[in-house]
Amino acid sequence: GATSKNIQSRNWYLHDAQWIQFKDEEIVSTTRREDDTIT
Amino acid sequence: MATLPGLSDSLQPLDVTSDPDVPQRLAIPLGSEWRVEVPQDSKLQVKILSGIAEIFGTELAIDIEYTFQNTNFSIYAVEATELEWKCLDLANQSISSNTNLKHIYNLHFSLEKLRVSSFEGPRVLIVGESSSGKTTLAKYLCSYAIKFKPYEPVMVNLNPQEGIFSPPGCLSATPISDILDVSSNTWGQSMTSGATQLHSKQPIVKNFGLENISDNRELYMRIIQQLSEVLSNRFQSDPMVRRSGCVIDTPPFSHFSDDFSELHEIIKLFRITAIVVCAHDDNLAVKINDVLMSQTIPIVRVPTSNGVVQVSDVFKRSLQRSAIKDYFYGDLNTVLSPYTIGVDFDMITVWQPRSALNTDSGSEALYLPVETNASNLQHALVAITYAPRRAPVEEVIDAPILGFALIMEVNDTRKKLRILLPVPGRLPDKALILTAYRYLE
Ligand SMILES: Nc1ncnc2c1ncn2[C@@H]1O[C@H](COP(=O)(O)OP(=O)(O)OP(=O)(O)O)[C@@H](O)[C@H]1O
């Protein structure tokens, strides 16, 4: 499958107050294709 | 609800003689499942060629190679399925038409009816003895809920022995807003700094930090209370999550107190509307019904699949270890780069929960201070709270969790530590909590 070429790390978890207000539609899931340019 | 022996078990043990580099072909008839046990140091690769195949409710894509390690699962043919697989040494494999899918479908459809007829989705508590299929059922219910409709049921994990979107030792609540990662033993990943191939989730993670709930039941219930409060607030501010409801997974039933106090409390705090008992017979369901006489909460039994694999302590520990590793380093799909830093002893403040290991401390507080030294901290998983470093203990106990760090090396002489952080940068100036978990590379 496609490999992520950018360096990533785990995010800190949200504070309770932030998580309560969070909407999951803010989570964008994209599939990287191997020929994608890295921004 | 009695068990129906039902369909005769057409168990066909399969030939294990194979050249590991040549993919094996396999046909799974409609309504049957292929059960596999992949040992710790093995890798199973599977590619679906045709048909509709699911792992515990999540459909597999055609022509995509899936890799599995250290896991036991089954691939169910919703429609007759042809697949290819490769593995050096598959421990056990069989095809069976004797599944408990009918009961799971029925339960899912009942929950669907409840979702459609209310602004508040069903809040389902799953109980059962060790290896009765609770967590597997939770996967099914979440996966089916999101399959055809944009629901976002919250997966609530009250079993600190399993890491679900988190390291072990945690209790968590995660809206399931997109498909699960079938290859991941933690159901998938929590958010990372960049884009990921598979959908990441945003859990709220509370740290219990001890191996057994019996190590400190008061703390366990305190953390459950914190989690239920946050979830309740999320339900209030998020209509989609509220109308989807939640699925609550629990520790093995024998881990609860004999007086059922935790059960009562969980039912009250999470406002449970249905209880599902995973079991081979009705005994536990009847017992719970007797205990909850005064309440009118429906209790349903889902028979334990005969494909269930008994979870050994060794296997449990290996899953906990890989949950820690995945938190910092990611998995095959998403590689993460954690960050090592050096800190002086006097730059950290560490607490730990009172437990059987330190009851002679004389203190009644839920947390006790931990002296910074190699004996206490080397190789330890620590939780980083949102509480400021010098916060009083009560504030630390109730503080949300920022994340985790791994204490890799402790030098008592030079009074320095090497710490692995998930996020690059300085060690947050926050109070830390020592967990019972240790991780060596
Ligand atoms: N139909 C099946 N075919 C193959 N493996 C299965 C099947 N159902 C469950 N399993 C496996 O059996 C094991 C035990 O199941 P599960 O984790 O759901 O039980 P549990 O009740 O949650 O256990 P615990 O009490 O330890 O939390 C798991 O490894 C799971 O993947």
Ligand SMILES: [Mg+2]
């Ligand atoms: Mg479980």
